[in-house]
Amino acid sequence: MPQDFDLNQFKATYFEECRELLDTAEEQLGVLQVQLDDVDIETLHAVFRCVHSIKGGAGAFNFTTLISFSHVLETTLDLLREGRVDLSSDLVDCLIRANDVLGILVHYAQNEEEIAADIWQNIAHELEILSGQKPTEIAPQETQKATSSLIASLSDYNLSADEEEEQGWGLFLENISPGLDGDGAVEKDDQGWGLFADEEPQINDSAEITSDKPHYRIRFVPEPHLLQFANEPLLLARELNTLGHCHGVADLSRLPPLNEIAPDVAYLSWTFDLYTDHDLVDIEEVFEFVIDDCVLEIERVQDSAKDVAEDKLLTRPSTEKTIHKPDDTPEKSLAQTKPVSPSPTTPDQPVVAKHEGKKSNNDTVNTTTPAVSSIRVDLDRVDRLVNMVGELVITQSMLKQQADELANNAGLRMTQGFEELNARTRELQESVMAIRMQPVKSVFARMPRLVRELSSKLGKKVDLITAGEMTEVDKTVIEQLMDPLTHMIRNSVDHAIEMPQDRLAAGKPERATIQLRAEHKSGRIHIEVIDDGRGIDREAVKAKAREKGLIAPDEDLDDDELDNLIFAPGFSTAQSVSDVSGRGVGMDVVRRNIVSLGGRISVFSTPGKGARFVMSLPLTLAVLDGMIVKCGSEKYIIALTSIIESIHPLKEELKSLMNGDVLVSVRGEYIPVVNLHRLFNIKGAVTDPAEGLVVIVETERYGYVGILVDELLGQQQVVIKSLEENYDPIAGIAAATIMGNGKIALILDVDGLAEMEHGAEKRRKHAKLQQQIFLSGE
């Protein structure tokens, strides 16, 4: 068995579980911080359970540091929930930090890295002081003990005589009888009889053989209630027999008349003669679970075994004797036992042999699987599935295209078949995508603590209200959401929220509120961060923008445009660089992150009242609804969500500028045209916008932009393959995909294209700005 039992196979589950437990613990600790005055004991229980489970697993895998540290944490929590230590804000704060450290330790354990003691010892010490525990050494020592016992048990589980309590199990000697209800009891007693009757001849045989082995006489008198805990004397007798050769005699004196027999009362008692090389501790171990519910006397019989048969209960040639009464604590009786223990022979070997004997059972593999409502699947597998299904969609659409080319011959039934296939594949794809969907809760859950920590550091009073945590979004998006959101919340607490006295002076409630909400809107997820702080200071923004050369000195912008300048590269209105919002690169980085996800961000501000940041993100980063466009011999894909319309411009709607740029007039508005063929140096493409097609797209920074292409080829859902991961980032290209014919097509990054075109134009016009754009890395 041990060779089958590879602990590593459980580690993945454990670490995954740890992460969930750490999150839950953090969430509950957050709740605790809020309920300081009126603590719900359940919250403490919940945190305790998390730490306890982490410790339990750590024990199994022998992560010693993790065991030590979680032990300290667990002890603190235990003291708290028993009410022996009062909860204080400092203590909760310390617990939250300790939970972080626990996370770090888990991380180290996962990577099998060495852990420097200073990572955890200080905080452990702090916890111990705050909770009034006896500090220091205790935990490490216990750990050592736990570890050593674990190692012992894993290697050969040699049951050391001094460590009975560490044997790791025991029986509450009470009742071992399955199916002991109604008439079953009589049957059970019958069985007990039967066994000993059956075994008697055999034992008599062996008595001679083993007469030279140490002889113990064991008197076992169960308390009447022993059976009620499902302990079974029969099994104890059987186990005794595995130690050596055993001869048992039942004492029927307590047995009432048949009609008075109660099914769950133990009437019988036994005297066993055991010939064994095992020592006393091993014999006591047999009775471990029942030790408190019986009278147990074990004595070493010194004289020859031959007289024993006659003596039975009458004579007591005892030289060594231990007696267990129910009121004895096991420890106490053990103490009595030790001095008189017979010199141990080598108990290890028989034990080991016994286990080898068990191996034969292991081949019988389980045939039934337990019913579970959810399963854990490796993300890679899901990704593979998503890719496969995506490609299935492509193949399907390609097939349809080919069938359409057969046109008239294909017939109606064929077309209908394709329609159905189309519907099914779509459905399949949606189901597969749904596997990866997760509630944004995992991201939102970290924000309360961020707000808490920041506000206490800055001396501000802020409440965070979250809504729509259960809104689901693809896992890839979730992963990317954390940084921008953290940044925005930080920004709000640091810059937008006023100090309490300033708020009072402005006639606002002392405590500020930040709302964080998520919702689904037209196939995208909208996330809003709303604060009731001071709003954006437009004059400061204007001054700063001029100073940085982001706007011309005489340029006049409306309020919205001014507000959105905070997303411009290199812009920050913070008076000084604070360690909270970092170096003030703030919002432009946020914007860039979000745009790189195919998202948009904008801000709506009311001076003195607060600001509302609105982010809109695609639900998934794995697939994209795209428009395939042709340019020369190349095919490109433009995300459908960014396309506004496509037009065939007339000659008179096109205006050429001095610098060679072309503008197209759409309903009286001039929109710059991006010459795709020029940017990508494509041969054989349409160069005159009047002959080609201009796809009007919406960009983040440049508003509407027209992209000149030869023609539109059709709409298709494509699987996104990251260029960064598979190749290198390319300006103007967001990602790649594989088409139905196996060829690679590039997905255009419309913002990047506008940037390239715009950049080229500006370079000609404005050397200073060009430098600015370069600095921003775009």
Add this chain to the structure above:
Amino acid sequence: MGLRVLAVDDSKTMRDMVGFTLKNAGHEVIEAGDGEDALGKLGDDRVDLIITDINMPRMDGIELIKALRMHNIHKSTPILVLTTESDNSKKNEGRAAGATGWIVKPFSPDKLLQVVSKVCP
């Protein structure tokens, strides 16, 4: 010959380890995440052995044992509690509630099987 065992623990790692060990030894294992889940999955179906953790959400191991001991069908089913060395008091609480025996976490597979054979015929 295999036993039907109900393993109750809120930690999947522990359930996996108990489950794996027992299944490997030819037993059938039903898993439950807490006491309520366990009672729900059991219903009136007989199992040969119940192994339960103590610290669990919703319904903990102690309450589960009490409930089982009150139950007509399960009152004489052997119950083993999983405890850690630090909860000696829990062990006694388990005993008082009617558990048959205990196993200290962490346990080795052999130990688990040994204890199982100790309480199940």
